[in-house]
Amino acid sequence: MALSMKEKYDKYWDNLDNMNFLLHVALVLDPRNKLYYLKYCLGLIYGEPEESEEEMFESDDENLSKKGRVVKCVKYTLNELYKHYKMKGDKENDQNTPVVSSSTPTCVASRLKVDIQSGFGKYMEKREGIKNTKVDIYLRNGTERRDTKFDVLGWWKQNSEKFPILSHVARHVLAMAISTVASKSTFSTSGRVIDKFRSSLTPKTAKSLIGTQDWLRSTT
Structure with a gap:
């Protein structure tokens, strides 16, 4: 059983290529935890010294x-999710923006003002890089008080105006159903009831086979 547990750990947690970083992102999107809790737990697991932000994001893997490397991959995954949702939101806004007729007089001054503000925002993003995004602002802020009755989704709903894109990411990521089949099957001595050879059976047939097997065991 110990060897089986070690094998599953190596498959899902020790190998960075197989690691599902969305699970870590869900941890970070809890405002009580953020990256602080992740770094603390990883320190307990690997027993390695703390690395500065500059060393972590400027050094090679x-x-x-x-x-x-885990912290770097988690933050990279969160940033990629943010960019994806931002791009998706920008496309939806462009589609919903009404087209102004060319015959309609427009104010050059107001149009120039909008262009300057938009251009300045893009200029600052290029100048400051990733530090100017809402992701970094969220991660830099302090954590919320640790409370077992804390409503994570409620917090994101209240802060949706402050973090409009990140709140959409949190709503979808935190709603993921987490499976514990892989870890629980390690402690099972009977093996899987429905193996890979029976995975294509209909629910009615699988139920009949399991019931028949249970009856046969009770008579022996």
Whole structure:
């Protein structure tokens, strides 16, 4: 059983290529945790020293500890999710924006003002890089008080105006159904009831086979 547990750990948690970083992102999107709790837990698991933000995000992966690589991948995944949702939202806004007729007089001054503000925002994003995004602002803010009755989704709903795009990411990521089949099957001594050879059976047939097997066991 111990060897089976070690095999599953190596498959899902020790190998970065197989690791599902959305599980870590869900942890970070809890305002009571953020990256602080993740770094603390990874420190307990790997027992490696703390690395600065500059070392973590400016160094090559080969020069980072496993803890640093995990944190870097988690933040990269969160940033990619943010960019995807932002791009999706921008497309929807463009489609919903009414087209102004060319015969309609427009105010050049107001149009120039909008262009300047928009251009300045893009200029600052290029100048400051990732530090100017809402993701970094969220991660830099302090954590919420640890309370077992804390409503995570309620917090994101209240802060949706402050973090409009990130709140959409949190709503979808935190609603994921987490499966514990892989870890629970390690402690099972009877094996899987429905193996890979029976995975294509209909629910009615599978139910009949399980019931028949249970009856046969009770008579022996």
